[in-house]
Amino acid sequence: MNNVPSARAGDHVAVIGGGYSGMAAAVRVAELGGRGTVFEAAPVLGGRARRIDYQGHTLDNGQHILSGAYRELLRLMDLVDVPSRAYQRVPLALSMPPHFSLRAPLLPAPLHMAFALLMANGLSWSDRIRAVRFMAKMKRAAFTCATNLTVARLLQDHHQSATLIKFLWQPLTISALNTPLTTASAQVFLNVLRDALAGEREASDLLLPTLNLSALFPEPAANWLAARGFKTHTGSRVTNLQADDIEVRFTANNQAWSFDAAIIAVGPHQRSAVLPDLEPDLNAPAMQYEPIVTIYLCFTTTLSLPMPMLGQAEGCVQWFFDRRALSNHLGDSELIIAGVISASGEHQTMSHADLVAVTLDELRVHVPTLPDPDWYKVVTEKFATFACTPEALRRPTQTRFSNVFLAGDDIQNPERLYPATLEGAARNGVAAAEQAVAAIARRVSQPNRFP
Numbered sequence: 354m355n356n357v358p359s360a361r362a363g364d365h366v367a368v369i370g371g372g373y374s375g376m377a378a379a380v381r382v383a384e385l386g387g388r389g390t391v392f393e394a395a396p397v398l399g400g401r402a403r404r405i406d407y408q409g410h411t412l413d414n415g416q417h418i419l420s421g422a423y424r425e426l427l428r429l430m431d432l433v434d435v436p437s438r439a440y441q442r443v444p445l446a447l448s449m450p451p452h453f454s455l456r457a458p459l460l461p462a463p464l465h466m467a468f469a470l471l472m473a474n475g476l477s478w479s480d481r482i483r484a485v486r487f488m489a490k491m492k493r494a495a496f497t498c499a500t501n502l503t504v505a506r507l508l509q510d511h512h513q514s515a516t517l518i519k520f521l522w523q524p525l526t527i528s529a530l531n532t533p534l535t536t537a538s539a540q541v542f543l544n545v546l547r548d549a550l551a552g553e554r555e556a557s558d559l560l561l562p563t564l565n566l567s568a569l570f571p572e573p574a575a576n577w578l579a580a581r582g583f584k585t586h587t588g589s590r591v592t593n594l595q596a597d598d599i600e601v602r603f604t605a606n607n608q609a610w611s612f613d614a615a616i617i618a619v620g621p622h623q624r625s626a627v628l629p630d631l632e633p634d635l636n637a638p639a640m641q642y643e644p645i646v647t648i649y650l651c652f653t654t655t656l657s658l659p660m661p662m663l664g665q666a667e668g669c670v671q672w673f674f675d676r677r678a679l680s681n682h683l684g685d686s687e688l689i690i691a692g693v694i695s696a697s698g699e700h701q702t703m704s705h706a707d708l709v710a711v712t713l714d715e716l717r718v719h720v721p722t723l724p725d726p727d728w729y730k731v732v733t734e735k736f737a738t739f740a741c742t743p744e745a746l747r748r749p750t751q752t753r754f755s756n757v758f759l760a761g762d763d764i765q766n767p768e769r770l771y772p773a774t775l776e777g778a779a780r781n782g783v784a785a786a787e788q789a790v791a792a793i794a795r796r797v798s799q800p801n802r803f804p
Contacts, residue, residue: 365389366789367601367612369591369627372400373426373775374760375618376574377782378789380429382616383581385790389612390583391575392605394590394619398571401620401737402775407730408651413566414732415645416674416691418528418662421558422548423776425783430570433577439564441661441679445469445550445557449664450719453520462554463492473521480517487511488551496547498539501743504530507539520666527671530741530772531643531695538743541770561661563680570775594628596754598796613796614789617752618760618782622736628757640746640763645737646700648692648712649730656688656720668715669700669708687727690716695737705731738773739763750785756792760785 368379371393379391397403405412419426419440430439444465445457453475457465470484490511498507504526508518523534529545530537550557562569575585586606594603594615601615617627621640648670658675665671670692677688692712694700700708709729717723739745739762747765750758762773764781771777 365612366786366793367392367591367603367610367615368618368760369594369603369615370400370618370620370760371395371398371571371575371585371587372618372620372761372778373402373570374762374778374782374785375400375616376571377426377429377779378616378618378760378786379578379583379585379782380433380574381783381786382790383578383583384432385786387790387793388582390610391578391585392589392591393585393587396588397567398575398585398587399567400571400618401734402566403571404565404567405732407649408728410651410689411565412649412689412691412730412732413647415566415647415734415737416672416693417562417566417775419560419562419775420549420556421560422545422552422556423560423774423779426570426776426779427560429574429779429783433570433573435570435573438681439569440560440562442558442560445559446660446662447521447524447664448660448662449475449520449524449666450659452666455521457554457557460554462552462556465554466550466557475520476516480514483511483513484517484521487513488546491543491546492551496543496551498543500538500540502539503535503743504537504539504542505534507542508534524664524666524671527695529774531645531738532741532772533696536740536742538741538745538770540743541741541772544769544771559662561674561679591627596628596757598755601754601756613793614756614758616758616760616782616785616789618785620736621739621748621761621763624759628752641740641742642736643696643738643740644701645696645734646694646708647732647734648694648708649732650690650692650709650712650716650726651728652688652690652724652726653686654688654724655686656723658690659719663719665715669711670694670715673716673719692716705729741772750781750788756789756796758785758789758792 366382366389368375368391371391405414447455455473457469471481526534526537589605591603591605600611602611661675661678663673672693674691749765760782762778766780
């Protein structure tokens, strides 16, 4: 973030899309002294990580967790005064009873991860040593590998056993990249390992949100922006966008708008509707997507999960979350469980009723006396993430227009490639904001380019 020009008081940047990347971009523009407006087509901020209301309850369109390695998102959350109660910070713990558990002790890095792997329950001593050696080898290689390598091939090349893959590397890959091991990018996986498991001890912490995803960052960001003259319009779909080197023009809310620059921060599957000229070359591979299905079950009971976050290596549902425990409302009589199924699989052919039945059966393995649910809600995000493969098309921030920039979790970050996470979205939003402000500063230095 060094050497980024400050914006003039009159500089106006349009941010199209009020998800995590768009709001990160807007905050960074304001942080640099610029002004502008956010346009979000949906009635609620957050994009693919937003709140939804159902049966008088506030849910999310997907269950997200944060990592202590999310340095940019956490910086922005702190900047816009997100309260500390917004999440529970706990040391890394993976629990998949009765087969496997791992917990990082409160030791300095890198001892915390070495001890976590060496003391993991459910692994043989040879597997524990293999895991430690793998991390050591990756560190010596600066967490780099051939760019065309998949996670499955990387693990095979380093002699990771089927048990290690099943209980450790596969859950981590699916959680971070939302892409099956056989097609997931090994380099992006290593980028995540480097930041989360090979950095400072706190970087491996899990941050479990206690607020809904809109309240976790986008809405506090909008309030912070409003205090600095930055407007946010929800329910505002942008159409007829046109650009040249002088300004960006479009229609929203039946009104014509013009700005010095624009940051397009909508989902990759929505960009062509905003700016058709951004269609990929015919010879380039099309963007592929991976879904996330969240099954919410509500019970009237004082029973709870053994822990707020519970994993499964065998079964349809990969993770269960006890939302009552996460919200610190342990005295409530209603228990809401979120079951999460990430990436593509056989579950995509199942009806909602069948998904609920399977989820309930698997949940009762951990809490056998659970009653039947009062209600359920199945949320399917078909375009939850891009397929994080070695061949994934990662667009640059700069478009063919000098004052139009792209943000989003799929964009090619100038620092390093990250998967489709809230941190990746935030980093790319910040990068787009800095490039937009720099572009305006360059134009100011060439007054002959003004009309």
